[in-house]
Amino acid sequence: MNATLTDTRIVENATCTFCGCVCDDMILKVQGGRIVEARNACVLGKAWFLNHHVEDRPVALIEGKPASLEEAVNRAAEILVAARYPVVYGLSDTTCEAQRIAVAIADWIGGCVDTTTSVCHGPSGMAFQGVGEVTCSLGEVKNRADLVVFWGCNPAESHPRHMTRYSTMPRGLFVPNGRKGRTVVLVDVRRTKTAPAADIFLQIKPRRDFEALWALRALIKGCSPGPTIEEETGISLAQLQDLAQRMKSCKFGVLFFGMGLSMTRGKHLNVEAALALARDLNQYTKFYIKPMRGHGNVTGADNVVSWQTGYPFGVNLARGYPRFNPGEYTTADLLARGEADAALIIASDPLANFSEPARKHLRRIPYIALDPKETPTTRHATVAFTTAVYGINVAGTVYRMDDVPIRLRPAIPSPYPSDEEVLRRLERRIRQLLGMGTQNT
Amino acid sequence: MAETFVLIAGRTSWQGTSLNESKFSEEYLEETHTLWMNSADLAELGLKPGNRVRIGSQWGSAEVVVQADKRGELPRGVVFIAYGDASSRLMGGDTHGTGMPDSKGIDVTIEPLPAG
Numbered sequence: 001m002n003a004t005l006t007d008t009r010i011v012e013n014a015t016c017t018f019c020g021c022v023c024d025d026m027i028l029k030v031q032g033g034r035i036v037e038a039r040n041a042c043v044l045g046k047a048w049f050l051n052h053h054v055e056d057r058p059v060a061l062i063e064g065k066p067a068s069l070e071e072a073v074n075r076a077a078e079i080l081v082a083a084r085y086p087v088v089y090g091l092s093d094t095t096c097e098a099q100r101i102a103v104a105i106a107d108w109i110g111g112c113v114d115t116t117t118s119v120c121h122g123p124s125g126m127a128f129q130g131v132g133e134v135t136c137s138l139g140e141v142k143n144r145a146d147l148v149v150f151w152g153c154n155p156a157e158s159h160p161r162h163m164t165r166y167s168t169m170p171r172g173l174f175v176p177n178g179r180k181g182r183t184v185v186l187v188d189v190r191r192t193k194t195a196p197a198a199d200i201f202l203q204i205k206p207r208r209d210f211e212a213l214w215a216l217r218a219l220i221k222g223c224s225p226g227p228t229i230e231e232e233t234g235i236s237l238a239q240l241q242d243l244a245q246r247m248k249s250c251k252f253g254v255l256f257f258g259m260g261l262s263m264t265r266g267k268h269l270n271v272e273a274a275l276a277l278a279r280d281l282n283q284y285t286k287f288y289i290k291p292m293r294g295h296g297n298v299t300g301a302d303n304v305v306s307w308q309t310g311y312p313f314g315v316n317l318a319r320g321y322p323r324f325n326p327g328e329y330t331t332a333d334l335l336a337r338g339e340a341d342a343a344l345i346i347a348s349d350p351l352a353n354f355s356e357p358a359r360k361h362l363r364r365i366p367y368i369a370l371d372p373k374e375t376p377t378t379r380h381a382t383v384a385f386t387t388a389v390y391g392i393n394v395a396g397t398v399y400r401m402d403d404v405p406i407r408l409r410p411a412i413p414s415p416y417p418s419d420e421e422v423l424r425r426l427e428r429r430i431r432q433l434l435g436m437g438t439q440n441t
Numbered sequence: 442m443a444e445t446f447v448l449i450a451g452r453t454s455w456q457g458t459s460l461n462e463s464k465f466s467e468e469y470l471e472e473t474h475t476l477w478m479n480s481a482d483l484a485e486l487g488l489k490p491g492n493r494v495r496i497g498s499q500w501g502s503a504e505v506v507v508q509a510d511k512r513g514e515l516p517r518g519v520v521f522i523a524y525g526d527a528s529s530r531l532m533g534g535d536t537h538g539t540g541m542p543d544s545k546g547i548d549v550t551i552e553p554l555p556a557g
Contacts, residue, residue: 018461043458047458047459047461051461114540119540119541122540154451190514190515190519193454260449263544267541326540332540337534349464352464352529353524353528354529356532356534373463373464374465375464
């Protein structure tokens with residue numbers, strides 16, 4: 001790219017990597033080295049593209065002081081090689097190419113590799129292993145779904161184009177009337193901004209998702225859940241019977257669930273109940289279930305860590321082979337229990353969103369952070385790298401929330417290296433320190 | 442006296458857009474330190490929108506500003522806060538073997554703070 005400050009360019013079919021919808025129909029207008037217009041973007045996408053500017057930060061900081069890339073890579077490699085129980089964490093806001101190298105680094109240093117999945121849909125990942133996932137693509141939903149259930153999620157605020165582009169509004173091959181051809185149901189504790197977009201809103205009591213899902217399973221099998229179900233869940237028996245009937249009689253149903261299931265008491269058991277419900281429904285019709293994934297490439301992180309280690313997150317590589325155990329090898333636990341003695345944090349901000357015991361321990365240990373912006377995590381990092389933004393400055397591969405890989409088309413160059421480049425240099429230096437040779441992996 | 446509620450932490454559009462600017466921006470900090478309550482609960486506690494309260498769980502506490510919910514979004518007894526520093530202070534370290542501490546549906550107390 002040779003854009004000058006006076007150039008005006010249009011970048012077509014660019015991809016927004018802010019949320020898991022990964023909308024790849026952006027039309028970006030670039031002027032004076034900035035994105036000045038983002039057509040087709042939602043409110044979150046507009047903020048993502050239009051707020052992008054070159055940060056006034058050094059490429060690297062060591063203990064808060066500016067350093068060269070090489071000095072920072074050397075110091076970071078020394079920290080990770082010296083550590084006895086390091087963890088590599090984050091990865092949901094970077095490319096699959098960078099994620100792959102991060103897994104390799106965890107392998108070389110014998111540490112744990114974990115992604116932000118563990119603190120959003122990690123419990124869903126556990127449930128997928130227990131029950132299985134009746135899955136489909138968002139394209140199939142668009143073209144076929146006549147019943148769409150959102151449970152414990154609020155796409156109107158967290159995935160603003162989900163409904164308009166994929167799930168409720170578009171006209172599909174077998175849903176030629178678009179929204180009129182679909183029934184939309186929302187189950188949530190709050191009457192959120194998604195509620196007006198639904199035909200049916202069922203307001204459930206907090207922490208009663210499992211009971212309601214189990215009651216639906218019973219109804220679908222012809223059993224009655226008992227007279228106390230309304231008192232327990234806040235949803236009447238008649239409402240549950242109506243939903244069960246709609247689920248059984250639709251042509252193509254889909255249940256999208258959010259962290260209302262995975263982060264509430266019961267967690268993976270709530271999700272298992274939802275997965276089992278979708279599985280049961282396939283005795284009567286076609287019914288699918290998908291999690292609403294948050295960050296732009298969190299689905300890519302699950303895919304990359306899975307094909308590299310066999311498990312999606314919370315993986316320990318200390319013995320030279322992968323072991324998976326959420327609660328033991330997941331970062332929130334490794335930090336809260338005071339076990340990790342160093343960390344490599346890529347494109348995430350645990351000092352802003354982890355529990356206080358975990359944050360307290362992270363502040364005590366040496367750690368390395370890669371992020372395009374200054375965050376609470378980069379501020380406290382022993383070594384902080386400023387990196388280019390994926391999707392805006394950097395090409396690569398990301399996975400949409402339905403596991404469809406999408407190629408990025410960057411709009412403007414960055415003076416900073418990509419996560420992939422920093423990690424590649426770091427991996428090479430770690431191998432040098434370990435006496436393992438320096439050929440590219 | 443502190444009253445007991447169920448806290449839901451979650452995403453909001455404004456939290457999502459303001460973090461693109463900076464997590465140190467006034468907008469982001471305001472959004473992540475605002476607690477939304479059912480307006481009847483607000484009145485029962487003798488609070489007005491904009492008052493400061495201390496919200497506490499068994500694991501920690503934070504000082505936030507209360508606002509009345511919009512469009513009857515919240516049922517009585519349920520309060521909402523956008524993900525951020527304040528919501529993280531209310532989470533415990535134990536993940537019950539899942540990797541994720543409870544962050545939605547946790548019991549909290551709300552105690553009005555003196556003005557100023």
